[in-house]
Amino acid sequence: MxxxxxxxxxxxxxxxxxxxxxxxxxxxxNIQIGGKTYLDRVDLEPKAFLELMENSPELPKSSxxxxxxxxxxxxxxxxxxxxxxxxxxxxxxxxxxxxxxxxxxxxxxxxxxxxxxxxxxxxxxxxxxxxxxxxxxxxxxxxxxxxxxxxxKTKLYVILDTLDNMVKGGRIGKGRALVGSFLKIKPIASLDGGEYTPVAKARSYKQVVQYLMNDFKERTQGKQVKGIGIAHAEGFNMANPLIQELEAAGFTDIKMDYTTPVISTHTGVGAFAFMFYTE
CATH class of the missing domain: 3.40.50.10170 (Rossmann fold)
Structure with missing residues (x-):
């Protein structure tokens, strides 16, 4: 066979x-930044990419x-x-x-x-x-x-801390970004159907964690949680409190890592993603 x-x-x-x-x-x-092309996780690690991105006047590209x-x-x-x-x-x-x-x-x-x-x-x-x-x-x-x-049976959420890269990438206008920044809005989106879909807005890190935990509990009630993952772009202000909440609820097997440059290029520094699946 x-x-x-x-x-x-x-x-x-x-x-x-x-x-x-x-x-x-x-x-x-492939990741293009600062006039150079890198192979993702071969000659450019996600954490090093974030440092390059912060110092780059242009939005990086992936292919x-x-x-x-x-x-x-x-x-x-x-x-x-x-x-x-x-x-x-x-x-x-x-x-x-x-x-x-x-x-x-x-x-x-x-x-x-x-x-x-x-x-x-x-x-x-x-x-x-x-x-x-x-x-x-x-x-x-x-x-x-x-x-x-x-x-x-999988759910994935992406949460932004800043709208800067969304503006650079032409995904939202500067006016909306300024208002969002002033109001300290943290957009929450899901990856339903394989595409970025806005689902909620939070006004603080605490509200983000509360929204995600409420949704997690509702979707996993009476089911076996088979996997939990967190990927971040230095988004510890939201990721760490969420992990504490999950562990307090008895979920300790959580995979956590820096997110791929393909994602952090669009989200910017400070973002994170939360995902899980059930049986």
């Missing part, structure tokens, strides 16, 4: 230990890996007749999954490409579930069906 190799991209926030433990293959996105990068990996993984399951960040925010699909059509390897409709730890939820099932010898169809279930 052919082996199933799991491929993902660098926006999954997976650390080297997890990548090695689950025998994963991670393709990095998907070229189809040729994926094809080369798919060719190598499938040379013995093995299959490949390639799971990627939402197509609503990047062309990465389309690049993978193009490569899947060009390679002789049996490749299945999945749009996770998420990013960060919420993408990793699907990647790790797939890796566990592949190790157990499950068939591709069964794994893909399970990923559909995980996706439906």
């Amino acid at each position: 052919p082996k199933i190799h799991i491929v993902t991209d660098s926006t999954s926030e997976l650390n080297p230990e997890a990548i090695k433990q689950y025998d994963l293959h991670v393709v990095p996105l 998907q890996p070229a189809p040729g990068v994926f094809k080369e990996l798919y060719d190598r993984l499938g040379q013995n007749g093995d299959q490949v399951l390639s799971i990627h960040m939402t197509g609503g925010m990047s062309g990465t999954v389309e690049s993978a699909r193009t490569a899947a059509e060009l390679t002789d390897t049996d490749v299945t490409v999945v749009d996770s409709r998420y990013i960060s730890h919420a993408l990793a939820f699907q990647v790790l579930e797939a890796a566990d099932m592949a190790r157990e010898g499950k068939a591709m169809e069964e794994i893909v069906a399970r990923l559909d279930q995980v996706r439906e």
Whole structure:
């Protein structure tokens, strides 16, 4: 029976230990800043990126890996007749999954490409579930069906601390940003359907934490919480109090890391994302 190799991209926030433990293959996105191009998490770590971004007059840019990068990996993984399951960040925010699909059509390897409709730890939820099932010898169809279930039971919120990068990126006008800054508004958005969707506004860090905890308790009542993740861009003013609330409620297994530059480019410094999934 052919082996199933799991491929993902660098926006999954997976650390080297997890990548090695689950025998994963991670393709990095490209980050352009200060006239230079870097490979995400290969020659530019998220924390170092934030420092570069704060000192850059222009908004950094990210781009998907070229189809040729994926094809080369798919060719190598499938040379013995093995299959490949390639799971990627939402197509609503990047062309990465389309690049993978193009490569899947060009390679002789049996490749299945999945749009996770998420990013960060919420993408990793699907990647790790797939890796566990592949190790157990499950068939591709069964794994893909399970990923559909995980996706439906996942929730991800993004909270901004400043609107500066949204203005630089042309996503909102300067007038709205000035009003938002004056009122100390913290926009809360979800990643429903793979796209950034505003859902609420908070006037303080405390209100943000209260909103997220109330929503978490409501959505997880009577269910098993399978995973919790927090990704941040130095957003400790909101992330740390939330972690304290979660731990007080009995949830101690929380994955936390600096977020991918693909996200922090749009959110700016001080933002964070909170995500979880249930059974």
